[in-house]
Amino acid sequence: MRMIIGASAIAVVCLVGVTWGATGSRISRHSSMASVNQPDQAKRRPALWLVASGPFALGSDQATSSGPPLLAEQAFKNIQALKGISVDDFMGTMGIMSGSLGFDCSECHDSAGTDKVDWAADTPRKVTARRMVNMVTAINRDHFTGRQVVTCWTCHRGRDRPVVTPALDVVYGTPILERDDLVPASPPGLPSPDQIINKYLQALGGAQRLAGITSFAGKGTSVGFGGFGGGGAVQIYSKAPDQRTAIIEFKDAPGRDASIRSYDGKTGWIKTPLTVLGEYQLNGSELDGARLDAQLSFPAQLKQALTNLRTLDPATIDDREVDVVQGNGPRRLFATLYFDRQTGLLLRMVRYGNSPIGRLPTQIDYSDYRDVGGIKMPFRFTFAWLDGRDAFQLNDVQLNVPIDAAKFGRPTSLESRP
Incomplete structure (x- = not known):
């Protein structure tokens, strides 16, 4: 059965494998009658910058160490139901x-988005969330x-x-069909x-030409989402087979740090401004995602980066037929x-940690695929994750340029580099 995948009104589509930390954030929404006394959207927005860094944060120097994987209970206070997972998996949770x-x-977390927040405090909703985590764990274990x-x-x-x-309009209406995340065959x-x-x-230019790409560097601007993250200067550096860094700097906002995601082929980092934790090393699912993003920056590696490849039922994105x-x-x-059936070009990639x-x-x-030295490369993209969505537009991409290895290092060492 063919599924229809709805695209966002602002969704714009990217340079393969480019991702980074939060600069635009998802707007909170409620649909139940239980939530009637909500702050207006303008008051809520400052807290949204904190979603990507996760609650309970200490801001400890431990978060920037390069030793063994930093666990949630080492970086945050009052962790009870989510012990034993890495900081990046905790953020994703x-x-x-x-x-x-x-x-x-x-x-x-009361007063989130202000300097009065106490992330470790047990609010009623936080206590309920902890019970729900234990409940879900027990259901999956026991049943x-x-x-x-x-x-x-x-x-x-x-x-x-x-x-x-059940709402009868839904029962007797047009079914809303959702694809399975994981299809084994x-x-x-x-x-x-x-x-x-x-x-x-x-469609990109041929396997032989693609194999000749050893690096690329791109520049552009961040478009942002929901009024956040726009107007930043974007720099992207990728080096085969698996190194990548993306930097967003807000030069017109003195005192505002850059947003950076870096991966050097082994170690990954995230640095985001206006967040509680600020900068931390990747060790969990996000490290695996950073590696895949870096590998897919060079499409000739696709068949090696992913194993057990299988074709799924076709889909539609923005009325375009896609092979999956x-x-x-x-x-x-x-x-x-998701590949455009007509052009063969990649329209979407969804990875699951x-x-x-x-x-x-x-x-x-x-x-916005454009020709760069005989290779088609996407110049416009969106990056969406559970804590936000950003759109970016590149205006210049150069292939096979020398890139200092330090560009893929720890974010705090990158901001001072030209």
Whole structure:
């Protein structure tokens, strides 16, 4: 059965594999009658900058150490239900809660977005969230042999209180069909993954030309989302086979730090402004995602970056027919890629990481493909994750340029470099 994938009104589509930390953030929303005394959107927005860094943060120097993986209970106070996971997986878990309930930080942490917030305080909603984490864990353990079948999203679907009564308009209306995240094998009668990927590589300029790309550097501006993150100066550096850094600097805002994501082939970092934790090293699912993003910056590596490739049922994005390929990465990460059936070009990539309470989706949309030295490269893209969405426009991309290895290092060392 063919599914329809709705695209956002501002969704603009990107340079393969480019992602970074929060500069634009999701607006909190409520759909249940239980949430009637909500602050207006303008008052809520400062707290949204904190969603991507996660609640409970200490701002400890531990978060920037390069030793063993930093666990949530080492970086944050009063961790009870989510012990033993890395800081980046903890951040993603906060995003699942936020996305599933339509909340931002301030709705579980009083005064979030101000200097009066106490992240460690046990508010009523935070205590409830802790019980829900334990409940979901118990359901999956006792009824599904530990498989992650039930998550926050299973019941909440963007509401603080799940719907308990079927609406007859929905029962007798047009079904809303959603694709399965993970499909273990290709349905019969579809093109092979090799056919779809080879068409993509040919559309970009051919496998031989693509194999000759060893690095690229791009410059542009951040478009932002929801009034946040626009007007920044963007720099992108990628070096084969698996190094990548993306930097957003706000030169017209003195005192505002840059947003940076870097990956040097082994170690990854995130640095975001106006957040509680600020900068931290990646060790969990986001490290696997950073590696995949860096590898897919060089499309000729696609078949090596993902294993067990399979073709999924076709879909539609913005009324464009797309062929769909899915593949596996390390540590249960997997990714789904959507290729324009007419042009062969990649329109979307969604990668899925793991957390204790559900999968962590990250979506990158690509468009505005232009010729650069005989290779088509996307100049416009959106990067969407559980804590926000950003749009970016490149205006210059140069291939096979020398890039200092230090460009892929720890973010604090990058801001002072030309």
